Amino acid sequence: MSSVVRYELIDNIGIITIDNPPVNALSQALRQGLLDVVTAAQKDASEALVLLCGGRTFMAGADITEFGKPPQSPSLPEVLAVLENSRKLIVAAMHGTALGGGFETALACHYRCAVPSARVGLPEVKLGLLPGAGGTQRVTRLAGVKAALEIILNGNPLSAAEAAELNLLDEVLPDENLREGAIAYAHDLVESGALLKRVRDISIDPGSLEPGFFDNYRRRLAERARGQIASDRIVTAVEAAVTLPMEHGLIRERDLFLELLLSSQSRAMRHIFFAEREAAKIRDLPTDTSLRDIRHVAVVGGGTMGGGIAMCFANAGMPVVLLEISGEALERGLAIIRKNYAGSVQKGKMSEAEMQQRLQLITGSADYADLAQVDLVIEAVFENPEIKKEVFRRLDAVCKPGAILASNTSYQNIDEIAAVTSRPQDVLGMHFFSPANVMKLLEVVRGEKTCHEVLATAMQVGRRIGKICALSRVCYGFIGNRMLTGYARQAHMLLLDGATPEQVDAVAEDFGMAMGPLAVGDLAGLDIGYKALQAREAAGEVIDPATHCVASALVELGRLGQKSGAGYYRYDPQTRARQSDPQVEALSREHAARLGIPQRVISRDEILARLFYPLINEGARILQEGIAQRPGDIDIVYVYGYAFPAAKGGPMFHADEIGLGTVYEGIQRFGRELGATYWQPAPLLAQLAASGSSFAQWDAARQG
Numbered sequence: 041m042s043s044v045v046r047y048e049l050i051d052n053i054g055i056i057t058i059d060n061p062p063v064n065a066l067s068q069a070l071r072q073g074l075l076d077v078v079t080a081a082q083k084d085a086s087e088a089l090v091l092l093c094g095g096r097t098f099m100a101g102a103d104i105t106e107f108g109k110p111p112q113s114p115s116l117p118e119v120l121a122v123l124e125n126s127r128k129l130i131v132a133a134m135h136g137t138a139l140g141g142g143f144e145t146a147l148a149c150h151y152r153c154a155v156p157s158a159r160v161g162l163p164e165v166k167l168g169l170l171p172g173a174g175g176t177q178r179v180t181r182l183a184g185v186k187a188a189l190e191i192i193l194n195g196n197p198l199s200a201a202e203a204a205e206l207n208l209l210d211e212v213l214p215d216e217n218l219r220e221g222a223i224a225y226a227h228d229l230v231e232s233g234a235l236l237k238r239v240r241d242i243s244i245d246p247g248s249l250e251p252g253f254f255d256n257y258r259r260r261l262a263e264r265a266r267g268q269i270a271s272d273r274i275v276t277a278v279e280a281a282v283t284l285p286m287e288h289g290l291i292r293e294r295d296l297f298l299e300l301l302l303s304s305q306s307r308a309m310r311h312i313f314f315a316e317r318e319a320a321k322i323r324d325l326p327t328d329t330s331l332r333d334i335r336h337v338a339v340v341g342g343g344t345m346g347g348g349i350a351m352c353f354a355n356a357g358m359p360v361v362l363l364e365i366s367g368e369a370l371e372r373g374l375a376i377i378r379k380n381y382a383g384s385v386q387k388g389k390m391s392e393a394e395m396q397q398r399l400q401l402i403t404g405s406a407d408y409a410d411l412a413q414v415d416l417v418i419e420a421v422f423e424n425p426e427i428k429k430e431v432f433r434r435l436d437a438v439c440k441p442g443a444i445l446a447s448n449t450s451y452q453n454i455d456e457i458a459a460v461t462s463r464p465q466d467v468l469g470m471h472f473f474s475p476a477n478v479m480k481l482l483e484v485v486r487g488e489k490t491c492h493e494v495l496a497t498a499m500q501v502g503r504r505i506g507k508i509c510a511l512s513r514v515c516y517g518f519i520g521n522r523m524l525t526g527y528a529r530q531a532h533m534l535l536l537d538g539a540t541p542e543q544v545d546a547v548a549e550d551f552g553m554a555m556g557p558l559a560v561g562d563l564a565g566l567d568i569g570y571k572a573l574q575a576r577e578a579a580g581e582v583i584d585p586a587t588h589c590v591a592s593a594l595v596e597l598g599r600l601g602q603k604s605g606a607g608y609y610r611y612d613p614q615t616r617a618r619q620s621d622p623q624v625e626a627l628s629r630e631h632a633a634r635l636g637i638p639q640r641v642i643s644r645d646e647i648l649a650r651l652f653y654p655l656i657n658e659g660a661r662i663l664q665e666g667i668a669q670r671p672g673d674i675d676i677v678y679v680y681g682y683a684f685p686a687a688k689g690g691p692m693f694h695a696d697e698i699g700l701g702t703v704y705e706g707i708q709r710f711g712r713e714l715g716a717t718y719w720q721p722a723p724l725l726a727q728l729a730a731s732g733s734s735f736a737q738w739d740a741a742r743q744g
C-alpha cells in the first residue's frame with residue numbers, strides 16, 4: 041500500500057483517496073501509488089472507482105519541485121493512460137483547487153464531479169509552461185477550440201459552475217459533502233449503466249474555424265506576449281488537438297511541454313512561484329509567534345495613496361476609517377474613492393451592489409479620537425518626516441494599547457518615526473505601491489524595535505488583502521526604491537551621452553519591463569522628483585547635474601509628464617499615445633555640451649547593461665547589509681512592485697542567469713569608461729564573481 045494513496049472498497053465502489061499534503065502535488069510516490077491502485081482495482085469486485093483527495097484540495101498539479109531534476113518513472117502521461125484505459129469507470133471527485141496536472145488527471149477519468157466551491161484550471165502558463173499531460177488535447181475536445189485557448193492562455197481557474205457550463209465537469213454535487221456526494225454519483229452511474237466516456241473519443245470539427253485561424257491567433261498573441269514563448273506553444277498544442285489524432289496530439293503536446301520545461305523563461309517563473317511563498321516567511325521568527333487580531337483599520341491621509349490603501353481593506357471586507365485634517369479634505373478623498381469604484385463598475389469589473397458594499401465599509405473622520413479602538417493604523421500623509429512624526433505622536437496618544445502603527449512612507453526612517461512614540465515595538469512600515477488598490481506588492485519594513493508579533497501580523501494582514509509581502513529592514517528607499525535610484529540615474533545619463541528617450545525605453549520594454557524608465561517618469565510626474573531634489577538642495581546637498589539636468593529643465597518648461605501633455609515625450613490628448621519629441625533631444629544635446637559630455641551612438645547592449653547592472657549591484661549591497669532577507673525577496677519586490685518581467689525571474693535571478701562574472705566585469709568596464717563615481721562593484725558581487733558563485737548559492741550556503 042502506498043503512503044500517499046489509499047484504497048477501500050465500499051459495496052461495489054472502490055474509493056481511491058490521495059493524501060499528499062499540503063496540496064496533493066503529483067509527486068513520484070503519488071503517481072506510482074495511483075498507477076498501482078488503479079491497476080489492482082481492475083481485478084477486484086468494484087464496479088466503479090471514485091478518485092478523491094484528502095486535505096484542503098484535489099491535486100493542485102505536478103510537483104514543481106521535481107522540475108529540472110532527472111525524470112522519475114512513471115510519468116504522469118503514463119499514469120493517465122492507465123486511468124483512461126481502465127475497464128472500470130473512474131469518477132474524479134474534486135474539491136479545493138484542481139489545477140494543472142491535477143485537473144488533467146480528472147480529465148483522463150471517465151466522469152468528473154465537484155463540490156460547488158471547487159475551482160479547476162490549467163495555470164501552467166504562469167510557470168512558463170503548457171499543460172503537459174493531455175490538458176490541451178482534452179480541454180479542446182470538451183470545451184472547443186476558442187474556450188480552450190482562453191482557459192489555457194490566461195491560466196485562471198474556473199468555478200465549478202463555469203466548468204460545468206463548458207462541459208469540463210459532468211456534475212456539480214448538491215453540497216460540500218464530497219465523499220458522500222461522489223459515492224452517490226458513482227452509484228447512479230453504475231445503476232444507469234453509464235458508458236466509459238473517454239475524452240479521446242470526442243472528435244473536433246475543424247470546419248467551424250475560419251481559414252488561417254491559428255496563424256492569425258499566434259500573430260495577434262505575439263504582439264502582446266513580449267517574447268514569452270509559452271503562449272505561442274499553447275496555440276500550437278491546441279492546433280495539434282484539431283489537426284492530429286489524439287495519440288499524436290499527446291506526443292506533440294509533450295514535446296512542446298519539455299521544450300518549455302527546459303527554457304530559461306520557465307525556470308525564471310518557477311523561481312518566482314517559490315520565491316513568492318518564501319518571501320512571506322520571516323527567517324528569524326519563531327514558528328509559534330502569535331498574531332494580533334485585526335478587525336478594524338484606519339488610514340491617515342486621504343490622498344491617492346491613502347484612498348487606495350483604504351480600498352484594499354474594503355475590497356477584503358474589512359471596515360476602515362479614513363482620517364483627514366478637515367471635512368473638506370476628507371470629502372475630496374472619499375470622492376476619489378467613489379470615482380475609482382464607479383470606474384470599475386463602468387468597466388464591468390464590479391457590480392453596483394458590490395461597489396455599495398465596499399463604500400459602506402469606508403467611513404470618514406476628521407477627529408483622531410475616532411481611531412481610539414482600531415487595531416491597525418496606516419499613515420499615508422505627505423512624505424515629510426516632521427509631519428509624519430507629528431501624526432505618530434497623535435496616534436500614540438489616542439490609539440489603544442496593542443494597536444499596530446504603520447507608516448506607508450517610501451523613504452523615511454521608520455526607527456526615527458517609532459522613536460517619537462512610547463511603543464516602538466508596535467511601529468513598522470507598510471509600504472504600498474501606487475496605485476495601492478492595484479499593485480500586488482507590500483514591502484513590510486521592520487524597525488530596529490518592531491516586535492515579532494507585529495511583524496507576523498503585518499505579513500498576515502498583507503496576505504488577507506491580497507498582497508504579496510516582502511520584508512525589508514530600514515534604509516533610505518528600502519529595497520525597491522533604493523535599487524531604483526541607479527536604474528533611473530543611468531536612464532537620465534544615457535540621454536546626455538546621446539541616446540533618445542525612445543531608445544532607452546525601447547530597450548527596457550524589449551527586455552520585458554511594462555514601461556521604460558523615462559516613460560514611467562512621465563507617468564508618475566517629473567515634478568515629484570524635481571521637488572524632492574529642491575528639498576535636498578535646500579538642505580545643503582550638492583547634487584550632480586548630470587543625474588537630473590534634462591528632467592529638471594523639462595519641469596521648468598512646464599513639461600511635467602503625461603498630466604501636462606508632455607515630458608520626455610509628447611502625449612496625444614485623446615489616446616495618451618506617446619510620441620518622440622526632437623525638442624527633448626535638442627535639450628539633451630544642449631545640456632551635454634554645457635557639461636562637456638561628448639554625445640555618441642549608444643548600442644542596445646550598453647543601454648541594457650547600464651540600466652540593469654546598477655539594480656543588481658545595489659541589490660548585492662542590500663543583501664550584504666541584511667536589508668533584504670534573501671535574493672528571492674528582492675526579485676519579488678521587482679516583479680510585483682516594478683513590473684520587472686517574471687519571465688526573467690527578477691534582477692537577482694537574472695544576474696545569476698547571465699553570470700555574476702559578466703555583471704562584475706561590465707561594472708568595472710563602465711567604471712573605466714564613464715568614471716567610477718557610479719560604477720563601484722558591490723563587495724558581495726566582487727566576492728561571488730571571483731569565486732564563480734551566484735546569489736542563490738550564497739543564500740543556500742548561509743542557510744546551511
Ligand code: CAA
Nearest residue numbers: 063065100101102103104105139140141163171172173317
Ligand atoms: N508543487 C510543489 N509544491 C507546491 C505546489 C506544486 N504544484 N503547489 C503548491 N506547493 C507548495 C507551496 O510551495 C507551499 O509550500 P510551503 O508551504 O513550503 O511554502 C505549499 O505547497 C502551499 O502552497 P500555497 O502557500 O500556495 O497555498 P495556497 O493554499 O495559498 O494555494 C494553490 C494553493 C492554489 C494550490 C497554490 O499553491 C498554487 O497555485 N499552486 C500551483 C498550482 C500549479 O501551478 N499547478 C500546475 C503545476 S505544473 C503542471 O501541473 C504541469 C503538468 O501539466 C503536468
